[in-house]
Each structure stands twice: as structure tokens, then as C-alpha cells.
Amino acid sequence: MKRFSIAVIPGDGIGREVVPAALNVLDTAASAHGGIAFDYTEFPWSCEYYLEHGEMMPEDGLEQLKKFDAILLGAVGNPQLVPDHVSLWGLLINIRRGFQQSINIRPAKYFEGLRSPLADPKQFDFIVVRENSEGEYSEVGGRIHQGSSQIAIQNSIFTRPGVENALRYGFELAKGRKGHVTSATKSNGIVHTMPFWDEVFADVKADYPEIEAESTHIDALAAFFVTKPEAFDVVVASNLFGDILTDIGGAVMGSIGIAPAANINLSGEFPSMFEPVHGSAPDIVGKHIANPIGQIWTAKMMLDHLGETELGAGILSAVEEVTKNGVKTPDIGGSATTEEVTAAICEQLKK
Amino acid sequence: MKRFSIAVIPGDGIGREVVPAALNVLDTAASAHGGIAFDYTEFPWSCEYYLEHGEMMPEDGLEQLKKFDAILLGAVGNPQLVPDHVSLWGLLINIRRGFQQSINIRPAKYFEGLRSPLADPKQFDFIVVRENSEGEYSEVGGRIHQGSSQIAIQNSIFTRPGVENALRYGFELAKGRKGHVTSATKSNGIVHTMPFWDEVFADVKADYPEIEAESTHIDALAAFFVTKPEAFDVVVASNLFGDILTDIGGAVMGSIGIAPAANINLSGEFPSMFEPVHGSAPDIVGKHIANPIGQIWTAKMMLDHLGETELGAGILSAVEEVTKNGVKTPDIGGSATTEEVTAAICEQLKK
Numbered sequence: 011m012k013r014f015s016i017a018v019i020p021g022d023g024i025g026r027e028v029v030p031a032a033l034n035v036l037d038t039a040a041s042a043h044g045g046i047a048f049d050y051t052e053f054p055w056s057c058e059y060y061l062e063h064g065e066m067m068p069e070d071g072l073e074q075l076k077k078f079d080a081i082l083l084g085a086v087g088n089p090q091l092v093p094d095h096v097s098l099w100g101l102l103i104n105i106r107r108g109f110q111q112s113i114n115i116r117p118a119k120y121f122e123g124l125r126s127p128l129a130d131p132k133q134f135d136f137i138v139v140r141e142n143s144e145g146e147y148s149e150v151g152g153r154i155h156q157g158s159s160q161i162a163i164q165n166s167i168f169t170r171p172g173v174e175n176a177l178r179y180g181f182e183l184a185k186g187r188k189g190h191v192t193s194a195t196k197s198n199g200i201v202h203t204m205p206f207w208d209e210v211f212a213d214v215k216a217d218y219p220e221i222e223a224e225s226t227h228i229d230a231l232a233a234f235f236v237t238k239p240e241a242f243d244v245v246v247a248s249n250l251f252g253d254i255l256t257d258i259g260g261a262v263m264g265s266i267g268i269a270p271a272a273n274i275n276l277s278g279e280f281p282s283m284f285e286p287v288h289g290s291a292p293d294i295v296g297k298h299i300a301n302p303i304g305q306i307w308t309a310k311m312m313l314d315h316l317g318e319t320e321l322g323a324g325i326l327s328a329v330e331e332v333t334k335n336g337v338k339t340p341d342i343g344g345s346a347t348t349e350e351v352t353a354a355i356c357e358q359l360k361k
Numbered sequence: 362m363k364r365f366s367i368a369v370i371p372g373d374g375i376g377r378e379v380v381p382a383a384l385n386v387l388d389t390a391a392s393a394h395g396g397i398a399f400d401y402t403e404f405p406w407s408c409e410y411y412l413e414h415g416e417m418m419p420e421d422g423l424e425q426l427k428k429f430d431a432i433l434l435g436a437v438g439n440p441q442l443v444p445d446h447v448s449l450w451g452l453l454i455n456i457r458r459g460f461q462q463s464i465n466i467r468p469a470k471y472f473e474g475l476r477s478p479l480a481d482p483k484q485f486d487f488i489v490v491r492e493n494s495e496g497e498y499s500e501v502g503g504r505i506h507q508g509s510s511q512i513a514i515q516n517s518i519f520t521r522p523g524v525e526n527a528l529r530y531g532f533e534l535a536k537g538r539k540g541h542v543t544s545a546t547k548s549n550g551i552v553h554t555m556p557f558w559d560e561v562f563a564d565v566k567a568d569y570p571e572i573e574a575e576s577t578h579i580d581a582l583a584a585f586f587v588t589k590p591e592a593f594d595v596v597v598a599s600n601l602f603g604d605i606l607t608d609i610g611g612a613v614m615g616s617i618g619i620a621p622a623a624n625i626n627l628s629g630e631f632p633s634m635f636e637p638v639h640g641s642a643p644d645i646v647g648k649h650i651a652n653p654i655g656q657i658w659t660a661k662m663m664l665d666h667l668g669e670t671e672l673g674a675g676i677l678s679a680v681e682e683v684t685k686n687g688v689k690t691p692d693i694g695g696s697a698t699t700e701e702v703t704a705a706i707c708e709q710l711k712k
């Protein structure tokens with residue numbers, strides 16, 4: 011029996027509803043397959059935890075997580091309880107950075123049976139590789155003066171290794187896909203960091219003559235995700251641009267509720283973390299309408315990372331089958347509950 | 362006879378194709394209406410001008426433009442000839458900043474007869490107010506080290522007046538519209554400037570108890586522009602966020618080619634500048650397929666600014682009528698040329 015130890019952090023809001031769904035699906039898939047099992051250890055780190063302890067996770071939190079094969083996270087944040095930048099930087103971004111999860115990958119694909127907001131959705135299938143450790147998300151900056159003279163400054167910091175790792179990861183990924191890379195830039199407006207990004211792109215591109223690669227400004231690219239998502243294969247973007255693009259990716263798929271994500275530690279020194287694109291959605295908590303597919307597809311990405319690609323593929327097929335059969339939460343045009351969708355996927359896996 | 366003096370800068374690429382179209386429409390509308398005339402002075406500032414003169418505009422360029430009632434600009438940029446950050450900062454952004462055009466406004470609305478990429482486009486009608494003078498677009502920053510140690514730093518700088526002006530403009534605008542303001546933020550990821558933005562938003566909001574106002578993260582907001590554009594009225598955003606959102610606005614309308622924009626000088630000390638959202642699109646130059654509507658609608662915004670709202674309204678109705686009748690360029694599903702669309706709009710105006 012192959013056993014994987016998984017750290018589970020449901021977090022806030024609907025994270026606590028969709029994580030149990032994903033664990034259910036993982037266990038069902040594993041026992042249908044045989045020879046694989048998961049040991050889960052749950053951590054209660056969340057905004058409620060903060061209210062009790064004054065911190066989003068204990069000081070030795072990373073130490074506690076370090077020994078796991080992977081981390082499965084739901085969603086973090088509840089601005090009613092804790093300001094977002096406190097909750098996110100104290101937990102989510104703390105783990106991304108502490109474990110050097112420098113790459114975030116988020117696929118988006120056309121799903122039969124999903125109600126896309128697009129009039130004529132083609133068979134798109136792309137993946138966004140997001141630089142996940144630096145860039146626009148930085149603690150460097152601050153304020154000066156008070157009142158009407160106040161000024162706030164934010165430093166975006168791009169390093170050569172940070173940018174190069176993301177781009178190289180994208181080119182490598184493209185080799186096993188359609189062989190096309192798009193680099194998201196804004197070198198016409200952002201005059202220091204984005205021309206730098208473009209230079210690194212040109213250097214990396216030179217190492218991959220077999221890959222077709224081009225650079226597109228983020229504003230145009232955001233529009234193209236709506237008007238021609240089928241034109242893309244691998245899109246590499248900075249931390250902020252990747253954040254925005256992947257929400258649009260979720261939207262054109264039909265719902266942000268189905269979009270999955272992985273935060274990858276490239277060196278293998280630390281565990282990688284798997285968390286869906288959607289947030290904690292406090293407004294729909296307790297209504298049993300949270301779409302579990304984002305979390306379940308995220309669990310599939312975790313399996314791929316752990317080398318269990320067959321198990322992962324089985325889960326994605328089951329999700330597609332159930333969706334096609336119309337067992338769907340309201341956000342994608344159905345009337346099923348979180349629990350009903352999960353049960354249907356488990357049923358499908360047992361077949 | 363009321364005469365307006367207009368500085369005309371066609372710029373690069375299709376700017377030179379759509380600006381003549383807009384002038385044609387302006388003149389036709391004015392003579393059909395009577396009592397109004399335009400005096401145009403054209404400036405050849407562009408990337409080709411740069412190749413000849415080593416600068417995008419002469420050193421006393423702003424001095425030359427200062428006396429005009431308004432500036433009508435086509436599009437700037439041709440990366441084959443001049444790097445984008447050089448051409449844009451040397452002309453477009455130079456004018457925006459030199460003339461303290463601190464607000465950029467860009468409407469988006471559902472147009473009958475347009476082929477929206479959305480499956481079920483509702484009657485959306487929103488306007489993005491973009492901070493246009495500071496923020497992520499800044500010349501502050503630079504690089505250190507070489508090769509694999511190189512680091513690039515970009516400073517985003519937000520001042521209290523900059524942020525407050527944009528937000529206050531948005532709230533004022535909402536008064537005469539549906540009374541709803543959305544503030545684009547990212548205070549969960551961008552920890553210095555965006556919480557500052559949120560604080561100014563809270564302060565300004567307190568002055569407008571009659572306006573319904575809420576704050577939404579840019580990633581979610583970008584997705585909502587696709588999934589529920591009809592939910593918005595006035596959206597206020599930083600320079601970069603406004604840039605991205607307005608391209609998505611163009612996309613959901615049916616084509617970036619129809620999206621108009623105005624760069625407003627609030628004090629009245631300097632002329633305001635009117636330029637469509639689309640770029641110079643070097644790839645379609647000379648094909649007679651450039652959509653003139655973005656530039657024509659932009660000219661309508663210029664008329665509004667000059668106080669000729671009746672003339673402006675007439676132009677927009679003519680555009681809508683012609684579009685509904687199917688005289689459209691290929692980007693919005695027709696087969697007419699730039700010239701044919703322009704002629705049809707002029708015909709309509711003469712009726």
C-alpha cells in the first residue's frame with residue numbers, strides 16, 4: 011500500500027465545505043483503484059483561529075507542515091473578521107513564500123456541459139504559469155505624511171531567477187503541449203520591471219527554437235481571454251497579472267468555482283500546496299451551493315504532482331461526466347447541492 | 362458661428378485611418394446641425410517622426426498644444442520602429458501628465474447589432490473612471506546588478522489627491538447615473554498602496570451617503586466584467602487596473618475597436634485629450650478594416666466635454682443605427698470597410 015501524508019487546511023468560508031468534498035473524492039478514487047491511501051492531518055488555521063490566537067498560524071506552522079507530502083488548502087480570508095492583507099499574508103502567502111512555491115499553475119479548459127458565458131466557446135485548453143514569489147506582491151514599501159499629503163509607495167521587485175524560473179517552466183510545459191508560449195507584459199506602461207521581464211523572455215525564448223512564443227500586453231491579453239481563449243496554450247505571467255488572468259480563465263470556463271491551482275516548490279525541498287482559484291465566498295456559506303469542482307480538480311493536480319497521474323485523470327473524467335449529465339451547482343446552471351455533486355462524482359468513480 | 366480649435370494627432374498605424382473618419386463625421390454633424398465649426402491643426406508626431414527627429418514630439422510640443430480647445434489623438438506605438446515604452450512615454454503619457462489629465466474615463470455599453478462574445482449579454486452600461494496620472498505608471502525605479510543577479514524595481518506611487526480625485530470624480534458621475542460605485546482594489550495582495558486606496562475610498566464614500574458603493578478585488582472584478590457586466594455603473598480604478606478593465610469592457614461590447622476614451626484635465630487650465638482605447642494595430646494597417654467607431658465615439662466624448670452634448674448624442678445615435686443596420690467592419694461581424702462605415706454614419710447624420 012502506497013501512503014501519502016497530506017496536510018489539510020480548510021481555512022475559511024466555503025473552504026470548509028469543499029475540502030471535505032475533495033477528501034471524499036480522493037478516498038473514493040483511491041479505494042476504487044487500490045494500492046493507494048491518504049493520511050490526512052487537519053489544521054484549523056483560519057480567521058477564527060486568528061481571533062483566538064492573534065495569528066493566522068502558529069509560529070512553528072511551517073515546521074509542522076514541512077514533513078508532509080503535500081498541502082491541500084481550501085480558501086483563506088474573511089474580511090468581516092480580519093483584514094484581508096493580514097489573513098492572506100499570515101497564512102496563504104506565508105506558506106507560498108516560506109516553502110519557496112515559486113510557480114503557480116492554473117489550467118482552464120472548455121468543459122462540455124458547462125454553461126460558459128461565451129456565445130461561441132471553442133475547445134480552449136490553456137494553462138497560466140504565474141510567478142508566485144515576488145513581483146507586485148512585496149512587503150517593500152510604506153507611507154509618508156498624513157492627511158491630504160499622504161503618499162503610499164509599493165515596490166514591485168523582479169529578480170532574474172524569479173522571472174527566468176517562471177518563463178522556463180512555461181517553455182518546458184509547452185513542449186509537452188501545443189508548443190506555444192505567450193508572455194504577459196506591460197512594457198509600454200510599466201517602464202522598469204516589464205522591459206526587464208521582456209528581456210528575460212527574449213533570452214529564454216532563444217533556448218527554445220522549437221516553441222512558438224510571443225509577448226502580449228496584459229490589457230490586450232485580458233480581452234483576448236474573452237474573445238479568443240482558444241488561441242492560447244501556455245501563458246506566463248507575473249504574480250499580479252497571473253492573478254487577474256486566472257480569474258478571467260475561471261470566468262470563461264463558466265465559473266470561478268471550478269478553477270484549480272497548484273503552488274509548486276521546484277526544488278522538492280518543501281511540500282507544494284494545492285488550493286483552488288476561488289476565495290472563501292462568505293456570502294454563500296452554509297447554503298450548500300458551493301461548487302466543489304474547483305477543490306476536486308485541485309486535488310487532481312495534487313495527484314499529478316505526487317506521480318499518481320492515472321488516479322488524477324480518472325477524477326477529472328468523472329467530473330466531466332457528471333457535469334455533462336447535468337448534476338451541477340447553481341453557479342454553473344444546475345440545481346444540485348455541494349453534497350449531491352460530490353456524491354455523483356464518487357458514484358461515477360466507483361463504476 | 363461657434364468655432365472650436367482642435368489639435369489632431371493621428372499618430373501611428375490605424376490611428377491615421379480612423380482619425381480622418383472621425384473628422385469627417387464631426388464635420389458632417391456640425392454642418393447638419395449648423396452654427397458650429399471645427400478648425401483642425403494636424404501634428405505628425407509618431408514613431409516615424411521619432412526616427413527622423415529622435416523624439417516623439419518637439420520639446421515645445423506641449424506649448425504648441427496648450428492653446429487648443431481639445432486634442433484628438435488616434436493611436437501611438439509601433440514596436441517595429443520604436444520600443445513601446447519610448448514611444449508611449451514620449452508622446453501619449455507625456456501629454457496626459459504634462460496637461461494634468463488626471464482622470465481617464467471610458468464607457469462601455471451594450472449595443473444592439475453588435476456581436477458580443479457573451480452568450481446572453483444584458484443591457485449593460487457602465488463607465489470606468491481611471492486614475493490617469495500616477496500609481497503603477499511611474500518613472501521611479503531602476504535596476505541593480507547584471508546577468509543572473511539582476512534585479513528590477515518599479516515603484517508604484519499613490520498620493521492622497523491622486524486617489525481622492527479619481528474616487529470623487531466617480532461618485533459625482535454616479536449621481537447623474539444609477540447611483541452605484543465600485544472601487545477596484547487588491548488590498549489582499551498589494552499590501553501598501555491598495556489598503557491606502559481602500560482608506561481613501563472609505564473617506565470619500567462617507568461624503569456620499571446616497572450612493573451605493575462597494576470595493577471589489579481586481580481579479581474578481583475582471584471576471585465579473587465577463588459574467589455580469591450589467592451589475593456595474595461607475596467603476597473607479599487605479600491606472601493599471603483601469604487599463605486592464607477597460608480592455609475587457611471593450612471585449613464584452615464586441616470589439617476593442619469601438620471603445621472610446623477621454624483624458625480629462627480637471628482644472629480647465631490645459632486642454633483635455635480624446636483617444637480611443639484601441640492601439641495602433643500595425644498588423645491591419647492598409648487593409649481598410651480598422652473599425653472607426655472607437656475614434657468616432659471618442660470624438661463624441663470630446664463634444665460632450667466642449668459642451669456640445671446634443672451634437673454628441675446625435676453622433677452616438679447615428680453609430681448605433683448604422684451598426685444595427687449591419688454596416689460593420691469585420692471585427693464586429695460585418696464586411697464593410699472603414700470608409701463604408703464612416704460614409705454610412707455620415708449619411709445617417711444628414712437625415
Ligand SMILES: CC(C)[C@H](C(=O)O)[C@@H](O)C(=O)O
Pocket residue numbers: 198199229438449604638
Ligand atoms: C499604450 C499604453 C501606454 C496605454 C496605457 O496603458 O495607458 C494604453 O493601453 C491605454 O490604455 O491607453
Ligand SMILES: CC(C)[C@H](C(=O)O)[C@@H](O)C(=O)O
Pocket residue numbers: 087098253287549550580
Ligand atoms: C487571496 C489573494 C492574496 C490571492 C492572490 O492574489 O494571490 C488569490 O487571489 C489567488 O489568486 O490565489
